[in-house]
Each structure stands twice: as C-alpha cells, then as structure tokens.
Amino acid sequence: MKTKISFAFLAYKYHLLCVLFIVFGGMTSFALNLFQDQEVVQTFSEFKGVVVDSKSKAPLSFATLTLDGTNISTVTNSDGEFLLKVPNSMLNNAISISFLGYQVKTIPLSNLNGDDIQILLEESMMQLSEVKINVPKDAQTLVKAALDKKGEHYINEETMMTAFYRETIKKRRRDASLSEAIVEIYREPYSSTKVDKIKLVKARKSTDYTRLDTLAVRLQGGPFSALYADMIKYPQYIFPENNLSEYEFSFDTPTEINDRSVYVVKFKPRAELEQPLYYGKLYIDAETFALISAIYNLNVDNRELVSQMFVRKKPNKVTVYPTEAAYRVDYRIKDGKWFYGYSNLQLTMKVNWKGRLFNSVYTLSSEMAITDWARSLDDSFTRKETLRPTVILSEQASAFSDPNFWGEYNIIEPEKSIESAIDKINKQMEKRKGKE
Incomplete structure (x- = not known):
C-alpha cells in the first residue's frame, strides 16, 4: 500500500x-x-590561505574567519581554503578564526603575508563538567x-x-x-x-x-x-x-x-x-x-x-x-x-x-x-x-x-x-x- x-x-x-x-x-x-572592461582602483587587500588541524594538518572545512571590530567575514571551503578581502583602512586589525571543537585563534593582519597562509587551529580540551x-x-x-x-x-x-x-x-x-x-x-x-x-x-x-x-x-x-x-x-x-x-x-x-x-x-x-x-x-x-x-x-x-x-x-x-x-x-x-x-x-x-x-x-x-x-x-x-x-x-x-x-x-x-x-x-x- x-x-x-x-x-x-x-x-x-x-x-x-x-x-x-x-x-x-x-x-x-x-x-x-x-561586461565592459573598467579600470578599478583597488581599495582592499586580499589574504589567501588554508585553515588546518595543528597536529594532523587536515583541512578544516567551513571554519569562520572574522575581521575583528567589524562584521566582515568569510568561511573556508571544503578544502579548508579561504580568501578574505580587507579594506586597506583596516589593515591594522586582527582576524579571529573559529571552528567547532577547536580553540579560537586571533592573528594580527600585520603578521600575515598575502598568499599561501597556513593557519593552525588546536583542538579544544575543555570538558563540559568544568563549566557550572x-x-x-x-x-x-x-x-x-x-x-x-x-x-x-x-x-x-x-x-x-x-x-x-x-x-x-x-x-x-x-x-x-x-x-x-x-x-x-x-x-x-x-x-x-x-x-x-x-x-x-x-x-x-x-x-x-x-x-x-x-x-x-x-x-x-x-x-x-x-x-x-x-x-x-x-x-x-x-x-x-x-x-x-x-x-x-x-x-x-x-x-x-x-x-x-x-x-x-x-x-x-x-x-x-x-x-x-x-x-x-x-x-x-x-x-x-x-x-x-x-x-x-x-x-x-x-x-x-x-x-x-x-x-x-x-x-x-x-x-x-x-x-x-x-x-x-x-x-x-x-x-x-x-x-x-x-x-x-x-x-x-x-x-x-x-x-x-x-x-x-x-x-x-x-x-x-x-x-x-x-x-x-x-x-x-x-x-x-x-x-x-x-x-x-x-x-x-x-x-x-x-x-x-x-x-x-x-x-x-x-x-x-x-x-x-x-x-x-x-x-x-x-x-x-x-x-x-
């Protein structure tokens, strides 16, 4: 039936x-x-790389990268790769990277080169019982x-x-x-x-x-x-x-x-x-x-x-x-x-x-x-x-x-x-x- x-x-x-x-x-x-070719004045800088596990070096898919002090963000793809565009007026800011089950990492943009960036995240060891x-x-x-x-x-x-x-x-x-x-x-x-x-x-x-x-x-x-x-x-x-x-x-x-x-x-x-x-x-x-x-x-x-x-x-x-x-x-x-x-x-x-x-x-x-x-x-x-x-x-x-x-x-x-x-x-x- x-x-x-x-x-x-x-x-x-x-x-x-x-x-x-x-x-x-x-x-x-x-x-x-x-589209007609247009001359564009670039007012931003690009940061490109990959987010991986600090021990296994396995890529972390869908990790979030956020420009501190703003709502600007992106996520990594299924290969752990990212491309973040930052206004040139904010290059003194830092970025925060978060992923479920891992510790948040904050890095000043001044510490990063533009391409081939590898960001290592460490797995969290906190136990739920530690929190009231x-x-x-x-x-x-x-x-x-x-x-x-x-x-x-x-x-x-x-x-x-x-x-x-x-x-x-x-x-x-x-x-x-x-x-x-x-x-x-x-x-x-x-x-x-x-x-x-x-x-x-x-x-x-x-x-x-x-x-x-x-x-x-x-x-x-x-x-x-x-x-x-x-x-x-x-x-x-x-x-x-x-x-x-x-x-x-x-x-x-x-x-x-x-x-x-x-x-x-x-x-x-x-x-x-x-x-x-x-x-x-x-x-x-x-x-x-x-x-x-x-x-x-x-x-x-x-x-x-x-x-x-x-x-x-x-x-x-x-x-x-x-x-x-x-x-x-x-x-x-x-x-x-x-x-x-x-x-x-x-x-x-x-x-x-x-x-x-x-x-x-x-x-x-x-x-x-x-x-x-x-x-x-x-x-x-x-x-x-x-x-x-x-x-x-x-x-x-x-x-x-x-x-x-x-x-x-x-x-x-x-x-x-x-x-x-x-x-x-x-x-x-x-x-x-x-x-x-």
Missing part, C-alpha cells in the same frame, strides 16, 4: 532544492562576456528550549546582510553548471513571523549542456533554499510548531566552540513513522541553550515521497529520485547575540531513462555565507528588486566575466574542481576576445 501525503504538506514541510529536469534541443551553451551550568532534564527538553529562545539569544532587530551564494550541478564528478551571486538580505527580527527579503546585487553563471545528457537541470529557490536552512528563524521546515514528538533525541559527546561549552544532541525519526524525516546532530550552547550549529540529513528511503518533495518538472520517460539530501547551518555570535552565518545543502539525484541500460547521477549543491551586515531601520527593497522564493538563479544571472568580477565583495573560495571550471571559462573567453 502506497503512502499518500498531500503536495501542500510536502511543500510546507520540506524546503531544500526544488529541481526541474527539462529536455532541451541545443547541445552547447558558451558563456559570453557582457544547569543540566537539562533530557535531550528533547534541551532542544525545545533552544527553539523557544530565538527572541532572547538571537539578533532581534532588522538587519541588512550581504551574502555570497553559490550553486553547482555536477553530472557524476564533472561540473556541468555553476551560478554565483552577491545578494543583500533584509532580515526580519528572529521573533518576527515575517519572511526575509532578498535582493540580487550581481551574479554570474556558466552551463555546459553537453555534460547534462539532454536534460537541462535547474535549481529552483536559489538563495532562499540556503536561507530557509536557518531552523531558528524557519523551524516549520524541520520541527513544525516546535512539535518534537516525531523524533527521538539523545546526548552525544559534548564539544566546544569560541571557548564556549557545547551540548551535542543526536536526533532521528521514530521508527514507526513512514514519511521522510530528518536525522543528525544539533550543537547547543551549554550556558544559554542557543542553537549554534546543525548538521543533518533527510531519510530518503521512501523514493516516491522524496521525489515528490524535490522534483517539480521532468519528462514522462524519466524516473528521478534522490539518494542523499544533506544540510548544514552555522550561527555566529556578535555582542552576545547569535545570527545565521552559513549554510550548505547537497542533493544527489539518480535519473533513469526508460529503455536505457545505464542511469545518470547528478549532485546539486548550494551554499551561502554572510560576509557583512549592519543594523537597518528601514526596508529599502522595491518590489521589482526583490527576488521571489521560486527564483531560478541561472535565469537571473549574467554570463561569466573576468576573475576580478567580485571586486571588494568577500566570497567563498572555490573548490579545486570549481576553480578548474572557472579557469576553463576564462580561457575560452580570452580565445574569443582574440578572434574579435
């Missing part, structure tokens, strides 16, 4: 990446340079307390945030599509039920349709998909109305971040439930009970329902179902208040064509990092400027431009495969310029 759940329920409860599989006729799409705290009755009580404290321990006023967003589509291990953007986010207070607004500042894209197997694969939702991973502001997408009865909770080994002790709570769906639910770990500050990080997955065993959740359009002769849906969200603290700082989402889809022997596997990823922010007293976005939650970024972005496209904006340093794809795009564009 098949399980039936309404589409409205699915649309409300699940939010990751809506995917459209569309058959296309053309074979190749090349990027065109739509109120131990919660059980793990579920702790999680409920964390969800209830959004108006107390998170920024509870309007803010204007600048963020870098990237989404990629890979066919097996080969990059097929890349879209990147700088966006401004008008964030409502955490206690508000109003939805945040997003404005596109600048964006670029590239798609090689020859790698997409006659399917044009597009992601719907864009930056909103990453933003909705903020489960404190948008708890309805994972714990509707703070209803925790669908899950089992238990304590795992505690850890530390930013010199603060952290509870680790494991959660998983109750065995008797059939609908797709989440499992993973929540990292909760031991003193305030504020959620500071979450790493979790969606159970994709029920192929039919999971496919309904993510696939919005596909050819009739194609069967599509997800084999993995992974999430991560990290929060940062400023003046004692937490706020959404970074999230990434990854969805792996298997595509079977009727009558074909072999299938195709696509990996669709999106990530967004807050790179600067300020308190805001008014909403300056016009209706025309505001993106819709159903946006397809690749249709909004202009084609790829030169390596200095981002200017002073901080971005997430591209991974090796993405960097290689960007290099190929730029070489193609140089060849085209030479023929003109």
Whole structure:
C-alpha cells in the first residue's frame, strides 16, 4: 500500500532544492562576456590561505574567519581554503578564526603575508563538567528550549546582510553548471513571523549542456533554499510548531566552540513513522541553550515521497529520485547575540531513462555565507528588486566575466574542481576576445 501525503504538506514541510529536469534541443551553451572592461582602483587587500588541524594538518572545512571590530567575514571551503578581502583602512586589525571543537585563534593582519597562509587551529580540551551550568532534564527538553529562545539569544532587530551564494550541478564528478551571486538580505527580527527579503546585487553563471545528457537541470529557490536552512528563524521546515514528538533525541559527546561549552544532541525519526524525516546532530550552547550549529540529513528511503518533495518538472520517460539530501547551518555570535552565518545543502539525484541500460547521477549543491551586515531601520527593497522564493538563479544571472568580477565583495573560495571550471571559462573567453 502506497503512502499518500498531500503536495501542500510536502511543500510546507520540506524546503531544500526544488529541481526541474527539462529536455532541451541545443547541445552547447558558451558563456559570453557582457561586461565592459573598467579600470578599478583597488581599495582592499586580499589574504589567501588554508585553515588546518595543528597536529594532523587536515583541512578544516567551513571554519569562520572574522575581521575583528567589524562584521566582515568569510568561511573556508571544503578544502579548508579561504580568501578574505580587507579594506586597506583596516589593515591594522586582527582576524579571529573559529571552528567547532577547536580553540579560537586571533592573528594580527600585520603578521600575515598575502598568499599561501597556513593557519593552525588546536583542538579544544575543555570538558563540559568544568563549566557550572544547569543540566537539562533530557535531550528533547534541551532542544525545545533552544527553539523557544530565538527572541532572547538571537539578533532581534532588522538587519541588512550581504551574502555570497553559490550553486553547482555536477553530472557524476564533472561540473556541468555553476551560478554565483552577491545578494543583500533584509532580515526580519528572529521573533518576527515575517519572511526575509532578498535582493540580487550581481551574479554570474556558466552551463555546459553537453555534460547534462539532454536534460537541462535547474535549481529552483536559489538563495532562499540556503536561507530557509536557518531552523531558528524557519523551524516549520524541520520541527513544525516546535512539535518534537516525531523524533527521538539523545546526548552525544559534548564539544566546544569560541571557548564556549557545547551540548551535542543526536536526533532521528521514530521508527514507526513512514514519511521522510530528518536525522543528525544539533550543537547547543551549554550556558544559554542557543542553537549554534546543525548538521543533518533527510531519510530518503521512501523514493516516491522524496521525489515528490524535490522534483517539480521532468519528462514522462524519466524516473528521478534522490539518494542523499544533506544540510548544514552555522550561527555566529556578535555582542552576545547569535545570527545565521552559513549554510550548505547537497542533493544527489539518480535519473533513469526508460529503455536505457545505464542511469545518470547528478549532485546539486548550494551554499551561502554572510560576509557583512549592519543594523537597518528601514526596508529599502522595491518590489521589482526583490527576488521571489521560486527564483531560478541561472535565469537571473549574467554570463561569466573576468576573475576580478567580485571586486571588494568577500566570497567563498572555490573548490579545486570549481576553480578548474572557472579557469576553463576564462580561457575560452580570452580565445574569443582574440578572434574579435
């Protein structure tokens, strides 16, 4: 007997990446340079390097680097690499580097050269028992307390945030599509039920349709998909109305971040439930009970329902179902208040064509990092400027431009495969310029 759940329920409860599989006729799409060369006076300096474990030298993915005294920040990529752009007027400042389970490290910029910087972080040895705290009755009580404290321990006023967003589509291990953007986010207070607004500042894209197997694969939702991973502001997408009865909770080994002790709570769906639910770990500050990080997955065993959740359009002769849906969200603290700082989402889809022997596997990823922010007293976005939650970024972005496209904006340093794809795009564009 098949399980039936309404589409409205699915649309409300699940939010990751809506995917459209569309058959296309053309074979190749090349990027065109739509921007005129301009002479730019550089008012910032770049610091580029890698953050690693001090003992093993293993790279630390998604570590946060913040320019002290400001809200300027970035995160390391999956290879532990970073690129931080600092205004020349602030080169006397220091940067702080933090990572879950490691001691915070502060380094004056004057001690760093511009390139090939290696920052070593030491694992934290602090035990939770060393801190005087109120131990919660059980793990579920702790999680409920964390969800209830959004108006107390998170920024509870309007803010204007600048963020870098990237989404990629890979066919097996080969990059097929890349879209990147700088966006401004008008964030409502955490206690508000109003939805945040997003404005596109600048964006670029590239798609090689020859790698997409006659399917044009597009992601719907864009930056909103990453933003909705903020489960404190948008708890309805994972714990509707703070209803925790669908899950089992238990304590795992505690850890530390930013010199603060952290509870680790494991959660998983109750065995008797059939609908797709989440499992993973929540990292909760031991003193305030504020959620500071979450790493979790969606159970994709029920192929039919999971496919309904993510696939919005596909050819009739194609069967599509997800084999993995992974999430991560990290929060940062400023003046004692937490706020959404970074999230990434990854969805792996298997595509079977009727009558074909072999299938195709696509990996669709999106990530967004807050790179600067300020308190805001008014909403300056016009209706025309505001993106819709159903946006397809690749249709909004202009084609790829030169390596200095981002200017002073901080971005997430591209991974090796993405960097290689960007290099190929730029070489193609140089060849085209030479023929003109």
